[in-house]
Amino acid sequence: MTGLRIPDVRRSAVVCSVVAALLPAAPSAHGDMAACDPALVAGAGSLVGDYWRSKGEETSVYGCPVTQETGFPDKRGSVQRFRNGQIAWSPNMGEQNLLRVYRKSGKINLRWGPTSRDWDFFHVRWNIDAQPDPARDVQRRVARETPWTGSYAFNPHPGVSHQGDKYEVYNFSFQGCDRGTFGSTCGPWSNVNIHILWRS
Template sequence: MFVNRALPAVAAAAASLAVLAPAAQAASSASAPASLARADACDPALVAPQGSLIGKLWRSNGGPASVYGCPVTKEFGYPDKRGSWQRFRNGKIVWSPNLGEGTLVRVYQARSSGNLVFRWSGTGRDWDFFNVRWSRNGGPATQVKVTRIDPWSGAYSMAPHVRDGVGTSTNGDSHPKFVFIVQGCDRGTFSSDCGPWSIPTSITTRQ
């Protein structure tokens, strides 16, 4: 009777592979998050130091996982006034102390909707409402009255493709630049009493 003596060796090899495969798969799975973490890590030379209001806001919102993403510049001051700014992968944060020592204005593009979100906080005093002005590619400014979130902060969201204040699909420019400023206002008997405008913040849209 013929006996295939190769079968036990083949079976043993198959058993060895069956044992090794899960181990290799586990090792691969374990190394994947580390690789992703390294890919998503921010350049430490660009992260604002402790004590920076911009850095504190960025960290409190999640740092690299925040709506702003990683910084792409260092934090810079202005040559002609107090204040500072830092640009991020998905937006820009500005310290605007002319509105209050803790005032931060920032803009980012929402990942899901693509809308531009302009926010401000720490304006230093109680305001009844806020005025927001925005411009597109250096064009004329559009002013919008915005209800406050609280007396010191607010937010305004808009579609990135606009013409005369009306959203369009592309408006002929896939990467327009928007600039935003804000001021606080109190309601008066006959008119509103408004404070100074913030330092501008800006963003160039993804699409």
């Protein structure tokens, strides 16, 4: 497993629990980011933790972790939620592949890679409010940054009112594609998706 240390598996909760878990933590009384809880910081050897540390830890666009890194009962991979986004390890796209999402400058920012092979371009797909429904899926073709990495940013539309609070939960996945003489050929979708809550 390329040295990745995965914590104990925890089963996914129902949709309302997912939404509650994604609500951003309250800022400190002084308006500054409190020191990160060391019990939530993924240890050395974790791709997620090592990437977060390389980006500046609590000063990065992700902020402090608010959950532990969590594995899955039915597949390889892991995900960890941060104050301002999520980072997920999705090894079906490459042993070093990380899918990342965060909020910045009024936009949702999505990044991924490195994939296990080169691609000509990528597809990004998302749905809203943790309700898988192909009819509501949005898909975009995205030019590659490098043959193994990509990114996409967009302005989300206003959230839906939930008991007086307006928010939506966006759920993301991606795939790589190659151009061909008679059309495009695409690989599998990332099988570890990530989520982010957007509040209006």
